[in-house]
Amino acid sequence: MQTTKNVTGTMRWAAMGLACLFLAASLTGCPFTPKTKPDFMAWPVSGTAPLSVQFIDISYVAPGETVQRWWWDFGDNGFDVVQDPIHVYVQPGKYDVKLTLETLAPDTKANTGVLPTRIKEKFISVTAPGATSGDVIHPGEMVSIPAGGFNMGATDAEAGAEDEYPRHRVTLSAYEIGKFEVTNKEYADALNALLDEGQIVNAAGDPYTGGDVYAYGKRLLAASSGYCQIAFSQNRFVPKVRDGRSMENHPVVMVTWYGAVVFCNRLSQSQGLAPYYNLATWLPAPGGANGFRLPTEAEWERAAAWDTAPTASASPLHWIYGFASNIIDFSRCNYAVMEEGQAAYYPNPIGLSQFPYTTPIGYYNGTNGTLNRRSPAGCYDMSGNVLEWCGDRYGMYTEDEQTNPAGPSFGGTRVVRGGSWFQDANACRTAYRASMYPGRAFMFLGFRTARIP
Template sequence: MRRTMICLSILAAFQIALAAPADVNDLHVQRLPDGRLELSWTPVTTDDSGNPLTTVAYSVYRSVSPWAARSEFVWVGGTAAPRYVVQSTEAAEFYRVSALDPDVPGPSPWVQIPAGTFTMGQAAVAGPEHDVVLGQDFLMGLTEVTNLEYMAAAQWAIDQRLATIVGTTLQAHGVSLLDLGSYYSEIVLLDGQLALRRTLAASGIGSYLPWRHPVQMVSWYGAACYCDWLSQMSGLPLCYQFGWGAGDVYSNTGYRLPTEAEWEYAARFDDQRSFPWGNTIPNCGNANHAANGVPCVGWTLPVGLLTWGDTALGLKDMAGNVFEWTNDWWGNYSSSPEFNPAGAPTGSGRVIRGGCWLFDQAALSASGRFLPSVPGGFASFIGFRAARSLPAAE
């Protein structure tokens, strides 16, 4: 067996707040009977200062030289488990592994949206226009939930026996949450564990780090479960409790999906703008979409990359990249209550908002509504961001 060197490093965060990373200091390697290499290590539970880490994810890199600069190491994959099997196509002599805590439930990646009144809808886009009152402040994720964040939370849920892997899907409570086996999947099942990979569908954009990209191939149920997992990690009440939003989401202070009204209010705050950034025509500098039918990139981009597309409150990627699941069933929203509307009481499809990398400018309008989406379905162009109602004291 060739000498294998395990190098340690700290992986910096991109656009999202991460807790202090921790070095893995007991990496081991063994060659499997089929010739592949298995890297393993003791799970990391604290950072270098001794502070507990809530959810841990790891990145694996390779190089042909022990003296290679950090930038010269090539990303191989990611995992939420303290083990990674190196495929034959990724074999090398030298490896390094980094450990970090996404710290998803923490306060830094959230933007506080003040309570207020606005006119929902635009007659020329998605009428009818009607006044809506949102009666309390709420939080929305600064960015769409990333692959890294979702994978780490899903691994936590598996460890807590809140979710399980059935075939090539992540499941809980009899419904499918995440497709792990699609051509488009970036979170996949590798030797029985969750791992990150570059999807072949993104070959047009070359090398990229999927942990920075928004999770997709996630169902509405998968998005709702993620929110409940965050609440359980943080000691907050569960919004869905696997009743799938039958109660009053506004009065619940746990993590949840934003209502359609909250989503539009945040995107258009506070001047009724047509697009999250203002009223100028979309371009590839402010939204990752298919401009005039030609994709800007042909796949998702790292969350928060296109800062020219930020909202007035600093929310990122509210137009383009991936459509975002909202809490609401699809329905005629003009008949919803004026105060804290939560959509139709039931239905066959959930509302998605915001446009995506695959669709043209028409889907990017901050007031636009796309076709209802089946809550158990998966798509390479649908992701989500989380929200949370704030009690008056906060």
Template sequence: MDKNIFNKTIKDWQEKGYDILRLEQLYYKALLNNKKRVNIVAIAVIVIAILLFVVLVPKIFFSDKTVAVAKKDVSEKIEEFVLRIKCSYTDNTPVSNTPFFIYQGSEQIESKKTDGKGDGDVNLPAGKYTLKILDAKREIVLSADKEVEIVIEKYVSQPAKKETVKVVVKEPVKTEPVKQEEKKTVNYNEPKSSPFTFIRVNDKGYYEYKNEKDGSVLIYIPAGEFTMGSESGESDEKPVHKVYLDGYYIMKYEVTNKQYKKFCDETGRSYPSDPGYSGMSSYFTNYPDYPVVEVSWNDAKAYSKWAGLRLPIEAEWEKAARGTDSRTYPWGNGDPGTNRCNYDPGNYTEDGYKYTSPIGSYENGRSPYGCYDMAGNVWEWCSDWYGNNYYRDSEYRNPKGPSSGDYRVIHGGSWDNGAYGIRSALRGYGTPSIMYNPGGFRCSASE
């Protein structure tokens, strides 16, 4: 209210006899309310000004710089990175020979192992990759602006130790772009080098070689993990567990009478006893392409050494027989029927043979890698000592069985077993010095 108006009003009210004190109270009350409204408006104006400053000023003064930085980042082309694998236990003990694989999409483009210090380096073009270390997978995207560290932890066979794998993407290495024609496609079904003579790649995609010493055909089994044992089998097949094996070779067929005879003739070892199969007289000399029988573990080991080979460890035998998908039999999970293997379907002869059969007779019974007769025909010796509870304490990498025992492991069943007895996971055992009628073997070799 204007003060002049107020004074005039006072004078009029005095002439009319009004209460002047009451009017003064009303004036100052109105004046106070007006000041409050002014304060509220002032505060609102200040808040709006601050918001405008925060939102608009950066765009006005710094928009050009932001765009310039973005353009600069885009213009920097990253050509190559160093991928560093560091593998150690939590007590800093290096874990050497740890395999790691790098994929781009579904294609495996690199495979290496950590060195004695637990380190492994790979040069990679910038891009998106999948890294696999043992059975742990992590997807990584190479980045240019900073180091990226990926930690993969895995318990190993020693419960007290935890394996830690650190993957560090280092700062980019400026190199010349790799020419397309210089890139090589790596086939990890093929060994890096081989002491054996290459024959072919079989119809399942695996490399076959000839051992010149005994004429045997060997199939290369690539390095990797598989599931060992069976929860539906005997107690010594449990627990089911993962096993990692380095690459190795294993015979495509069982050792034949012909091959074993050559060994005996060259070394002076005695011929095996005749198994007494009815209608198959002089089995060892008259049936050269049939599997040798009546051989002990000691005999099998001696032959392997003579041939420049060795007996397979139990895990190698089982992987070669059933692959990596936990199948029951070499061909899958279906019943043996009468055209997949030589076993006892109920009357012995329904599958075509009463006793042993020539090696490689059952095309439909091959394993995932192309091995024949890994179910039925004859039991096959493995190098391991037998341990009823060994699977509880088995090592993860290349397990070689107990350090001692009374019996050696046999696998595969024979012509004398039914369907249950020829399962790939079923474990048998025998005294190393005893010859068994339906017992034979096949050899293997390390990469």
């Protein structure tokens, strides 16, 4: 059942009157107060009219209680009573959305007598056709971060994991970091250059004709996986086409830490810079300080989380998510909803028919029904889309103040940051930390670059 703006005022109030009579009759004499908490998401939450919005019930249902009905008020004289309705907004405006739940009490299964309600004010933003805005996408573009200090780690409000504490003071020199994640086309171009130089081989060390990609003794790309979005055709690496869409501007996935490092060196060479890494030791090379490399996790967190103070007397802002917000929804980044006991929900914003459900770099730029959500530094996709390799080995934090930390000197795993289309909101927090073995590759893991100017 779907209702839209064309519901007349008379019909609206008649419908609501009947609903109120029904509720009054069904709830009489029931003192139980439910513990169920209504909540919902929607996709998209902004766009041009007519805007079709999928609403998704993500309410917490208390043990023993049962939701009998969902009462939706879309703020434009439209209503619905299904769990996950689709509603079309036909007029420009900002709309409050309200979800009220009718619940049954444990044991007696009688109506609870209290209707828990959640209201999200100005939740849906609809503009007139032609009123959208966006950011120009330039793969490989870098943003500059000035020298400065920040408090690294989760805030008390987040209730982060143990490895996100203790917060500690970190000072960084000026650096540059990629505005976007590295794309399939960028990575394919680098592989083609290495192929022409005779560096690319197969797992046996023979000339490459297909399968996983190796160089310098390490696997770079799990190209044999169906999840890899780069193909090998007519002796060239090319981005795949899926569901009629080129994957060239989607972030590269199925790439190992070694594969990200080799890309950084190749990018340095293409721009006349000395390579940062020694590919015999996989450590920084003498004289390569200004070459492209993976960001340290301190550099990553500063670019993702830290904003300037709103006033001269205030403290700098630490945002929970990497798009300058403490609120996450499907208009701001590409991530999944995972609730205990329920199947994972993937919004799959561009409607791909199979995994991976990536979005093009810079997709959340104020078009496509999204909000323009960059990090405080101006970077896209620092929450969601793909998880990102960092240069550091993984280790626990200490309280010690640090300057330009590069992680432990020893350890078997490397830090990954930022969450992905395959992970939930918790993993998209700017303080969230995880680690992977450097030779592993996943359909939700990519990277961005950094360098010292």
